[in-house]
Amino acid sequence: xxxxxxxxxxISSGRKAAILRSRRLVTxxxxxxxxxxxxxxxxxxxWVLSLGFKTRAEIMSxxxxxxxxxxxxxxxxxxxxxxxWRLIINSLIVAVSAVALCIIIGVPTAYAFxxxxxxxxxxxxxxxxxFRMAPAVVLALPLYVLFARAKLLGTFGAxxxxxxxxxxxxxxxxxxxxxxxxxxxxxxxxxxxGYSRWETFLYAVLPLVKSGIVAVALFSIIFSWNEFxxxxxxxxxxxxxxxxxxxxxxxxxxxxxxxxxxxxxxxSLPVAFLIFAxxxxxxxxxxxxxxxx
Amino acid sequence: xxxxxxxNVSKQYKGGEIQALKQINLEIEDGKFFCLLGxxxxxxxxxxxxxxxxxxxxxxxxxxxDQEITDLLPNQRDVAVAFETYAxxxxxxxxxxxAFPLRAPLRKKEWxxxxxxxxxxxxxxxxxxxxxxxRLPRQLSGGQRQRVALGRALVRKPKxxxxxxxxxHLDAKxxxxxxxxxxxxxxxxxxxxxxxxxxxxxxxxxxDQMAILNEGKIxxxxxxxxxxxxxxxxxxxxxxxxxPMNILRSEVQGEEAYLFGQxxxxxxxxxRSKLAxxxxxxxxxxxxxxxxxKLVAPSSEQALLRGQVKYVQVLGExxxxxxxxxxxEVRIKMNTQDAPNRGEAVGLNFAVQxxxxxxxxxxxxxx
Numbered sequence: 001x002x003x004x005x006x007x008x009x010x011i012s013s014g015r016k017a018a019i020l021r022s023r024r025l026v027t028x029x030x031x032x033x034x035x036x037x038x039x040x041x042x043x044x045x046x047w048v049l050s051l052g053f054k055t056r057a058e059i060m061s062x063x064x065x066x067x068x069x070x071x072x073x074x075x076x077x078x079x080x081x082x083x084x085w086r087l088i089i090n091s092l093i094v095a096v097s098a099v100a101l102c103i104i105i106g107v108p109t110a111y112a113f114x115x116x117x118x119x120x121x122x123x124x125x126x127x128x129x130x131f132r133m134a135p136a137v138v139l140a141l142p143l144y145v146l147f148a149r150a151k152l153l154g155t156f157g158a159x160x161x162x163x164x165x166x167x168x169x170x171x172x173x174x175x176x177x178x179x180x181x182x183x184x185x186x187x188x189x190x191x192x193x194g195y196s197r198w199e200t201f202l203y204a205v206l207p208l209v210k211s212g213i214v215a216v217a218l219f220s221i222i223f224s225w226n227e228f229x230x231x232x233x234x235x236x237x238x239x240x241x242x243x244x245x246x247x248x249x250x251x252x253x254x255x256x257x258x259x260x261x262x263x264x265x266x267x268s269l270p271v272a273f274l275i276f277a278x279x280x281x282x283x284x285x286x287x288x289x290x291x292x293x
Numbered sequence: 294x295x296x297x298x299x300x301n302v303s304k305q306y307k308g309g310e311i312q313a314l315k316q317i318n319l320e321i322e323d324g325k326f327f328c329l330l331g332x333x334x335x336x337x338x339x340x341x342x343x344x345x346x347x348x349x350x351x352x353x354x355x356x357x358x359d360q361e362i363t364d365l366l367p368n369q370r371d372v373a374v375a376f377e378t379y380a381x382x383x384x385x386x387x388x389x390x391x392a393f394p395l396r397a398p399l400r401k402k403e404w405x406x407x408x409x410x411x412x413x414x415x416x417x418x419x420x421x422x423x424x425x426x427x428r429l430p431r432q433l434s435g436g437q438r439q440r441v442a443l444g445r446a447l448v449r450k451p452k453x454x455x456x457x458x459x460x461x462h463l464d465a466k467x468x469x470x471x472x473x474x475x476x477x478x479x480x481x482x483x484x485x486x487x488x489x490x491x492x493x494x495x496x497x498x499x500x501d502q503m504a505i506l507n508e509g510k511i512x513x514x515x516x517x518x519x520x521x522x523x524x525x526x527x528x529x530x531x532x533x534x535x536x537p538m539n540i541l542r543s544e545v546q547g548e549e550a551y552l553f554g555q556x557x558x559x560x561x562x563x564x565r566s567k568l569a570x571x572x573x574x575x576x577x578x579x580x581x582x583x584x585x586x587k588l589v590a591p592s593s594e595q596a597l598l599r600g601q602v603k604y605v606q607v608l609g610e611x612x613x614x615x616x617x618x619x620x621x622e623v624r625i626k627m628n629t630q631d632a633p634n635r636g637e638a639v640g641l642n643f644a645v646q647x648x649x650x651x652x653x654x655x656x657x658x659x660x
Contacts, residue, residue: 183380185379186380186382188342188345188374189376189445190382191367192373192455193445194394195397196368196398203393204382
């Protein structure tokens with residue numbers, strides 16, 4: 001009884017004010033922390049952005065130049081005169097093809113892992129996962145030899161297939177958890193409704209993981225877009241993606257920082273735009289529970 | 294329309310930890326309404342899933358008419374299922390959920406778009422969900438979702454309907470109405486129907502034939518009246534009937550059975566011969582339905598048992614009385630207007646021909 005009486009005792013006005021104060025403090029602290037984090041992530045990017053619009057003298061000046069007249073010379077030189085705009089197309093071809101291939105193969109594979117009684121299923125699954133863990137350097141040389149034999153070197157096939165080594169396990173791994181979240185009764189219902197196993201997958205289950213696929217595909221595109229080593233080793237000048245070409249701007253007589261930054265900024269734009277456009281799908285896809293009815 | 298036969302069907306879960314069905318044999322006649330009655334965990338849902346083919350069985354065979362369907366895929370069996378868990382498609386509206394079976398690629402030529410819409414609306418009206426057609430499942434209450442699940446089965450005319458507790462989550466009034474509707478639809482179409490329920494009253498009122506399932510075994514198969522009037526064992530006797538049958542332990546001495554050491558009951562000849570055959574020396578279980586016990590004055594010579602009224606539960610016209618004698622309780626059902634008050638002393642009388650006799654060791658019926 002005494003415990004109850006205490007719980008229901010009215011809170012004094014002084015205590016109330018103290019609670020409100022501490023609550024406000026927590027709010028402000030969380031704002032501050034968020035601002036710090038954003039600044040931390042944004043700073044290098046803004047730095048790169050600013051260098052792209054500076055002249056070589058301004059970049060190399062021992063004192064940081066805070067105010068200057070922006071110049072487009074770096075962009076014109078690297079994209080048009082050097083013709084590197086084509087590399088962005090290369091990156092697009094490689095990333096989109098690799099991801100499309102991995103989604104087409106990976107999503108049905110993930111469904112099979114989620115639904116079928118495959119002997120030794122979990123071991124297979126973890127084996128696929130470990131492929132994802134292998135560093136690119138380990139695979140780069142064997143792939144080089146392999147693709148050389150298959151006469152794939154210098155074609156888009158080489159970086160596309162190489163990117164599948166890390167994108168495919170990622171797709172299978174994430175998509176499986178999406179499928180695992182969908183009750184098996186949905187499959188059972190569709191099959192008794194007259195749908196074959198394959199039609200059940202297409203018409204009843206796949207629509208439920210749509211936003212999951214978008215999220216997974218987006219992440220895969222980012223991985224592929226930013227990939228450096230395979231893009232450097234397995235390609236020719238004609239098929240090299242943009243990220244792998246940046247080292248060519250490091251010259252014996254000095255690095256062309258302005259052009260590096262102009263190219264980096266341009267290369268970031270398509271991915272930034274994609275994320276911005278698909279933001280809502282991404283959030284929905286990542287909050288797994290949201291796909292349940 | 295089809296006859297469904299299960300032959301020695303067994304099913305385990307979790308690698309043998311749970312034996313869901315143990316050597317089940319069932320024959321469900323063509324065009325009949327067949328109820329599977331049993332408590333939770335008896336294996337009712339498993340039976341439905343095996344007939345539908347959505348789960349593989351461990352051993353045994355399933356036939357539809359005389360064709361074996363054990364290894365056929367669900368979509369080759371032409372059965373319509375209403376799942377206990379509803380299993381609605383969450384991203385589709387009620388209308389699209391109901392239309393889904395009709396849009397199956399294998400039925401592409403059977404149904405035009407107009408026919409689909411007309412059929413969906415017809416079924417929705419029948420189930421009282423026609424005003425919900427454009428909602429998503431998550432915007433519906435449990436009872437409404439259950440009706441959509443039922444509608445998705447009823448929208449087609451398959452060889453068999455499999456309903457897994459299809460109206461369990463509806464409110465009492467609606468459940469009563471739906472029960473009548475389901476029976477009417479089934480009689481009209483003449484489609485073989487398997488219906489599971491834990492509610493014995495539902496099974497008794499709906500079924501042409503029923504089976505009582507308990508811990509993965511079939512306890513009894515028969516018509517509702519056979520099961521009610523001749524329960525095959527103590528489990529069925531206790532499970533079917535509300536309130537449940539009173540089971541009294543008695544001691545046999547010669548031609549008589551003694552109840553609570555005070556009352557002599559003269560055993561009929563056919564029971565005595567069964568007793569001898571079953572080698573029952575002393576104990577005998579005697580079951581009496583609450584309806585078959587009459588109240589008499591405690592001083593009357595007719596009073597076989599005497600006790601005191603402990604509770605009176607009024608259910609409108611009828612009442613259920615709990616009578617306590619020594620440490621035992623007996624329940625009787627009678628007209629409310631004749632019911633005594635709480636605390637009154639009463640005498641109980643029942644006829645030997647209304648008694649059910651069970652072997653206490655095997656728990657089987659004796660006659």
